Amino acid sequence: xxxxxxxxxxxxxxxxxxxxxxxxxxxxxVLAMIKKRELVMEPLARALADVAATVRECEVCGNIATGARxxxxxxxxxxxxxxxxxxxxxxxxxxERGASFRGRYHVLGGVLSALDGVGPDxxxxxxxxxxxxxxxVTEVILALNATVDGQTTAHYIADQLERLxxxxxxxxxxxxxxxxxxxxxDGTISAALRARKRF
Amino acid sequence: xxxxxxxxxxxxxxxxxxxxxxxxxxxxxVLAMIKKRELVMEPLARALADVAATVRECEVCGNIATGARxxxxxxxxxxxxxxxxxxxxxxxxxxERGASFRGRYHVLGGVLSALDGVGPDxxxxxxxxxxxxxxxVTEVILALNATVDGQTTAHYIADQLERLxxxxxxxxxxxxxxxxxxxxxDGTISAALRARKRF
Numbered sequence: 169x170x171x172x173x174x175x176x177x178x179x180x181x182x183x184x185x186x187x188x189x190x191x192x193x194x195x196x197x198v199l200a201m202i203k204k205r206e207l208v209m210e211p212l213a214r215a216l217a218d219v220a221a222t223v224r225e226c227e228v229c230g231n232i233a234t235g236a237r238x239x240x241x242x243x244x245x246x247x248x249x250x251x252x253x254x255x256x257x258x259x260x261x262x263x264e265r266g267a268s269f270r271g272r273y274h275v276l277g278g279v280l281s282a283l284d285g286v287g288p289d290x291x292x293x294x295x296x297x298x299x300x301x302x303x304x305v306t307e308v309i310l311a312l313n314a315t316v317d318g319q320t321t322a323h324y325i326a327d328q329l330e331r332l333x334x335x336x337x338x339x340x341x342x343x344x345x346x347x348x349x350x351x352x353x354d355g356t357i358s359a360a361l362r363a364r365k366r367f
Numbered sequence: 368x369x370x371x372x373x374x375x376x377x378x379x380x381x382x383x384x385x386x387x388x389x390x391x392x393x394x395x396x397v398l399a400m401i402k403k404r405e406l407v408m409e410p411l412a413r414a415l416a417d418v419a420a421t422v423r424e425c426e427v428c429g430n431i432a433t434g435a436r437x438x439x440x441x442x443x444x445x446x447x448x449x450x451x452x453x454x455x456x457x458x459x460x461x462x463e464r465g466a467s468f469r470g471r472y473h474v475l476g477g478v479l480s481a482l483d484g485v486g487p488d489x490x491x492x493x494x495x496x497x498x499x500x501x502x503x504v505t506e507v508i509l510a511l512n513a514t515v516d517g518q519t520t521a522h523y524i525a526d527q528l529e530r531l532x533x534x535x536x537x538x539x540x541x542x543x544x545x546x547x548x549x550x551x552x553d554g555t556i557s558a559a560l561r562a563r564k565r566f
Contacts, residue, residue, distance in 0.1 A: 173433045175421060179414040185407055186396040188388065197385040199457055201415075202422055202431060208384055209419045215378040216400075216412035222374060223401055232401060234372045258398055 176202075228299075230275030230292050232257050240273060247271045249306040253296065253325065255279050255313060263311060271309075274299065279312065279321040293325060300332050310338040375401075427498075429474030429491050431456050439472060446470045448505040452495065452524065454478050454512060462510060470508075473498065478511065478520040492524060499531050509537040 176198060184194035201209040225231075226238035233239070240246060250271025254260050260273050276291045288294070300308065308329060312318035326336045342360040343352065375397060382393035400408040424430075425437035432438070439445060449470025453459045459472050475490045487493070499507065507528060511517035525535045541559040542551065 173422075173431065173438055175414065175417045175433060176431060179411075179418050182407060182411045182414055187399050188392040188395060193387040195457065195460060196387060198418075199455075200386050202418070202456075204384075205419055205422070208381060209415060212378075212381045213412055213415035213419055215374065215381055216408060216415065218374045219378050219397075219401070220404055220408045220412055223372075223404070232372065232375060234374060239372055256398075257401075258394065261394060 229273045230257075230277055230295075231260055231273060245270070248304050250309065251296075251299070251305045251307070252309045252311050254311050255318065255321075259311065259313070269309075271307075276312075276321070279315075279317040280324055281317045288324065288328075291321075293328065296325065297328050297332075300329060300334050305334055307335045307337060310336065312338075314341065428472045429456075429476055429494075430459055430472060444469070447503050449508065450495075450498070450504045450506070451508045451510050453510050454517065454520075458510065458512070468508075470506075475511075475520070478514075478516040479523055480516045487523065487527075490520075492527065495524065496527050496531075499528060499533050504533055506534045506536060509535065511537075513540065 180191070180194045180198050183189055183197055184191045186194075189197065201212065222234040224233055224236075226233040226241055227236050228241045229238060231238040231240060233241075235242075247270055250269070251274055252263060252269055252271055253274045253276060254263060255276055255278060257275060260275055263269055263273075274292065274296050276293065276296075278286055278291055280286055280288065280291065296308075299305065308325075310322040310325060312322045322338060329336050340363060341356065342363055343349070343356065349357065379390070379393045379397050382388055382396055383390045385393075388396065400411065421433040423432055423435075425432040425440055426435050427440040428437060430437040430439060432440075434441075446469055449468070450473055451462060451468055451470055452473045452475060453462060454475055454477060456474060459474055462468055462472070473491065473495050475492065475495075477485055477490055479485055479487065479490065495507075498504065507524075509521045509524060511521045521537060528535055539562060540555065541562055542548070542555065548556065
């Protein structure tokens with residue numbers, strides 16, 4: 169790219185480090201921003217600086233927060249009795265888009281993985297056990313990915329919570345809304361068949 | 368996404384306006400930036416603010432510049448005799464990546480388009496004619512896209528420059544380096560055949 173000046177080269181290089189962007193799309197994005205300086209570039213610079221200055225981890229649940237506790241942990245309308253365990257903040261956001269869960273969350277920060285050397289202490293599993301021991305939680309919903317590592321983690325957490333007076337549930341498996349059987353994998357079809365219910 | 372705080376929502380919304388990013392990839396990018404706050408997010412905020420504060424259009428060629436004239440127009444090692452006409456800054460960067468052209472550029476800022484109502488005065492065509500009239504240019508290389516609008520613009524510019532003592536050339540058409548004939552369109556094959564040369 170060369171001759172756009174050092175500042176622009178640096179900007180392209182930084183943008184290209186974001187997931188989903190490579191050098192080519194970073195260049196396109198930077199050119200588009202320069203064309204819309206007042207509408208996009210300046211607000212984006214300010215928004216990034218704002219977030220970089222204020223963002224932190226919620227001390228209760230591990231969600232992204234702008235204070236000591238996140239917007240969900242400080243929302244009095246949300247039930248403390250239901251605790252939804254997710255792998256990371258992206259999964260928390262996905263659950264919130266569903267907009268049907270009105271309890272609180274616990275973000276693990278990953279899943280157990282022998283391959284990557286991630287044990288229970290690398291995750292926020294001890295914090296989860298403490299939180300449930302402190303009382304007030306009646307149900308822990310394991311909303312972990314339906315992968316081997318996700319399910320291993322779910323079983324490990326269920327074991328840890330077994331001795332506590334709390335119900336442990338997990339998300340239902342089945343046919344996705346709008347899903348076509350012909351395009352589904354065999355595992356999903358078997359799971360949906362096993363979990364069939366009266367029509 | 369909801370509960371990440373207003374600042375983060377605003378950031379996702381702004382990121383989603385960039386070309387190649389949608390709401391989903393913008394969320395992923397924002398989460399990745401938050402995870403790498405010091406390595407990516409803070410430098411990116413600074414780089415954006417820097418570029419937004421300094422970037423402008425080169426008064427000579429229309430390239431992106433951080434002063435009155437761009438790095439290419441102020442480079443004494445580059446010949447003033449050869450002038451390469453491109454549609455936009457992205458094309459100028461593409462030419463520079465080729466790294467074999469050592470003249471100067473003229474960025475039109477678009478191509479003629481009856482459909483979009485773009486006439487010669489919306490582009491930097493009068494500025495190009497003035498630049499050639501001022502003297503010192505011996506060759507104008509038309510490096511416009513091989514589209515209908517690009518070629519219409521090339522012909523219009525050639526007409527405008529006809530009365531001036533300057534040679535007007537255009538990029539060769541042919542088989543791309545590494546290109547396989549079987550995957551090329553018929554137009555490119557015909558053009559390459561017409562322009563065949565002794566081996």
